[in-house]
Amino acid sequence: MDSLEKLNIALFGLGRAGKFHIQSIQSIPELNLKCVMDLNESVAKRVAKDLECSYSTDIDEPLSQNDIDAVIIATPTKEHHQQIQAALKANKPVFSEKPLGNSLNEIDSCFELAKQTNLPLFIGFNRRFDPSFSSLASDVKDSKVGQLQMLRVTSRDSPLPTMDYISKSNGIFHDCIVHDFDMLRFITGKDPVEIYTLGSSFVEEIKALNDLDNVLVALKYDNGMIASIDVNRFASYGYDQRIEVFGSEGMLQAENRLPITTLLSNNIGLLKPKIEHSFPTRYREAYQKELESFKDCVLKGIPVPITHHDVRMSFILSELGEKSYNENKPLSVPKN
Numbered sequence: 001m002d003s004l005e006k007l008n009i010a011l012f013g014l015g016r017a018g019k020f021h022i023q024s025i026q027s028i029p030e031l032n033l034k035c036v037m038d039l040n041e042s043v044a045k046r047v048a049k050d051l052e053c054s055y056s057t058d059i060d061e062p063l064s065q066n067d068i069d070a071v072i073i074a075t076p077t078k079e080h081h082q083q084i085q086a087a088l089k090a091n092k093p094v095f096s097e098k099p100l101g102n103s104l105n106e107i108d109s110c111f112e113l114a115k116q117t118n119l120p121l122f123i124g125f126n127r128r129f130d131p132s133f134s135s136l137a138s139d140v141k142d143s144k145v146g147q148l149q150m151l152r153v154t155s156r157d158s159p160l161p162t163m164d165y166i167s168k169s170n171g172i173f174h175d176c177i178v179h180d181f182d183m184l185r186f187i188t189g190k191d192p193v194e195i196y197t198l199g200s201s202f203v204e205e206i207k208a209l210n211d212l213d214n215v216l217v218a219l220k221y222d223n224g225m226i227a228s229i230d231v232n233r234f235a236s237y238g239y240d241q242r243i244e245v246f247g248s249e250g251m252l253q254a255e256n257r258l259p260i261t262t263l264l265s266n267n268i269g270l271l272k273p274k275i276e277h278s279f280p281t282r283y284r285e286a287y288q289k290e291l292e293s294f295k296d297c298v299l300k301g302i303p304v305p306i307t308h309h310d311v312r313m314s315f316i317l318s319e320l321g322e323k324s325y326n327e328n329k330p331l332s333v334p335k336n
Contacts (some may be wrong), residue, residue, distance in 0.1 A: 002058070005030075005299070006029075006030055006031065006032040007030055007031050007032065007069045007070055007295055007298055007299060008032050008034040008067055008068055008069045008070075008071070009025060009032065009033050009034060009035075009068075009069070009070055009071070009072055010030055010034060010035040010036075010037065010062035010063075010065075010068045010070075010071050010073075010092075011033060011035070011036050011037065011072045011074065011078075011164060012024070012037045012038075012059060012062075012071060012072065012073045012074060012075050012083060013037070013038060013073065013074035013075035014036060014038040014040075014043050014044060014047055014074075015038075015039075015074065015075075015076075016165075016280075017074035017097050018036075018038070018074040019105070019280070020130055020280045020284070020287050021074055021163070021287070021291070022047075022051070022289075023280075023284070023287075024287045024288045024291045025072075025291065027288050028183055028288065028291060028292055028295065030295055030299065031291065031295060032066055033051055033053050034053055034054065034062075034065075034067065034202070034279070035048075035053055035054045035055065035056060035061075035062045035065070036048050036051070036053060036055050036056075037055065037056045037057065037058065037059055037061075037062055038057065038121075039054075039057055039058075040057075041055075041057050044056065044057060047271065053276045059083055059086055059087070062089070063086060063087060063090040063092060065329070068092060069092070069093070069096050069298065070092055070094070070095065070294075070298050071083075071087040071092045071093070071095070072095045072096075072291075073087070073094065073095065073096040073097060073301060074097050076168050076201070076238065077099060077102075077168065077169065077174075077175075078102075078168070078208075079168045080096050080097070080099065080100055080101060081100065081101035081106045083096075083100070083108060084096055084100065084101075084110045085109070085113060085123065088113045088114055088117050088119055088121065089113070089117075091117065091119065091298070092119070093120040093121075093122075093294075093298045094114075094119070094120070094121050094122065095124065095126045095294045096121075096122070096123055096124065097123075098123050098124055098125060098178060098179075098311075099170060099174050099178065099315065100123055100311055100315075100316075102170070102313060104315060104316070105138065107308075107311055107312055107315060108129040108308075108312070111308040111311070120294070120297040120298055120304050121292075121304065122293070122294045122297060122304050122306065123306050123310075123311050124290055125179065125182045125186075125196050125256075125290075125306055125310075125314070126283050126286040126287050126290050127179055127182070127183055127186075127283070127286060128182070128183075128284040128286075128290070128305070128306070129285075129286040129287075129289035129293065130283060130285065130292040131285055131286075131289075132254040132255075132257065133183065133186075133243060133254055135254075136187065136243060136245065136252050136253075136254045137186055137187045139252055140187050140188070140245055140247075140252065141189075141193075142251070143249075143250050143325045144250065144252065145245060145246070145247030145248070145250040145251060145252050146189060146247040146248035146249030146250065147226050147247055147248040147249075148245065148246075148247050149224070149225055149226075149246055149247055149248065150225070150226055150244070150245075150246040151184060151187065151188065151225070151226075151227040151228070151243070151244065151245050152227070152228050152230075152242075152243070152244040153180045153183055153227070153229045153230075153238060153242075153243050154229075154230050154241070154243075155176065155177075155179065155180050155229070155231045155240070155241055155243040156230075156231065156233075156234070156235035156240035156241075156276060157176065157230040157231075157232065157233050157234055157235065157237070157239065157279075157306075158234065158235050158236075158237075158238050158239040158278055159234070159273055159277070159278060160203065160233060160234040160239070160263075161233065163205045163206070166206060166209060166211060167209055169190065171211055171212075172199075172212050172213070172231065172233065172317045173212055173214060173215075173318040173319075173321050173322040174315075176231050176233075177215060177217065177229060177231050177318060177321060178314050178317075178318045180229040181229070181313075181314050181317040181321070182314045183243065183312065183317060184219065184229070185310065185313060185314070186241065187243070187245065188221075188225070188227075189336075190221055190222075190223075190225075191313060191317075191333060192219035192220060192227070192317075192333050193220055193221060193222045193332065193333055194219065194220040194221075194223050194330050194331065194332055194333060195217065195218070195317065195320050195324055195325050195330065195331055195333055196218045196219075196329070196330035196331070197215065197216070197217050197218075197321045197322070197324040197325040198215070198216045198320060198325070199212040199215040199216070199267060199325045200213075200214045200215050201214065202214055203233065203234065206233065212325070213232060213233035213234065214231075214232050214233075215229075215230070215231045215232075215325070216228065216229070216230050216329075217229040217230075217231075217232075217321050219325075223307070237274065237275065237276050238256075238274050238275035238276060238277055239256075239275060239276050239277060239282050240256060240275065241256060241282060242254060242255055242256060256275040257273060257275070257276060257282065258272060258273050258274075258276075258278070259273060259274075259276060259281070260273050261273075293305060313317050316333070316334070317333070320333060
């Protein structure tokens with residue numbers, strides 16, 4: 001495909017993930033939203049009319065179209081594996097929101113199919129593309145804080161997701177903490193050797209779903225480095241996303257970003273604006289940059305930056321984190 005061509009996109013799913021992907025597509029000149037798909041025909045029809053594209057209520061129609069160059073999958077979790085398989089078999093490159101599937105077998109089968117068809121399979125771990133976090137990771141790689149000794153990742157959601165969403169989210173480990181596991185791997189380039197999880201539920205509706213809203217994960221590495229992840233489903237003050245890396249020669253911090261930077265100083269004290277309210281605005285640049293990366297994978301043949309091994313390990317760590325909580329003991333991480 002000529003690098004000057006536009007990439008015609010079919011977007012599957014018009015929920016909360018689909019909405020921010022539409023914004024990203026519209027901000028990238030080389031991408032053209034050709035078709036939207038959602039099971040809710042009234043939603044699909046309305047969005048298609050607003051965006052002047054076609055619509056469908058199933059994946060078969062857009063996958064059969066020769067003028068669809070690639071697919072973005074933003075449907076509910078349980079649909080991802082089957083839709084990825086169908087798209088690859090239809091010879092369409094795929095960008096999919098995580099998780100790819102519910103088992104290592106599903107993950108492996110999709111990447112094997114991508115290899116057989118020689119097509120990009122790009123799984124969306126958007127935080128790798130956030131300017132603050134990618135800069136921090138680059139500084140770590142350049143040894144700006146010396147030997148890594150301790151890392152801390154904080155990820156607290158806002159607003160509280162609906163119970164309908166949480167009930168379909170595959171649990172806090174695969175929905176939320178998987179991003180934090182991926183961040184630790186992205187920053188350090190290492191896998192832990194041991195994991196231990198504590199958790200609780202302060203939101204009764206989440207507890208009734210047999211899920212957690214308050215989790216602390218401790219990880220140990222073979223070189224003595226340790227890391228922690230603390231996650232909560234609801235922070236009353238906004239979407240709290242921070243990373244701290246401590247090393248032998250200093251410390252790196254990626255702090256919360258503010259929508260505006262005005263600081264009021266008076267006899268009461270110092271007053272800053274609230275942090276970003278939720279993920280679509282906090283990670284707007286990251287979502288755009290990851291789609292730009294996917295576009296380059298398709299149009300320029302650049303290798304997919306998030307590998308089969310990356311996706312496998314984030315899944316394995318999420319499974320082990322949940323198992324550690326359920327069994328109330330530290331668990332060893334198998335070598336892969």
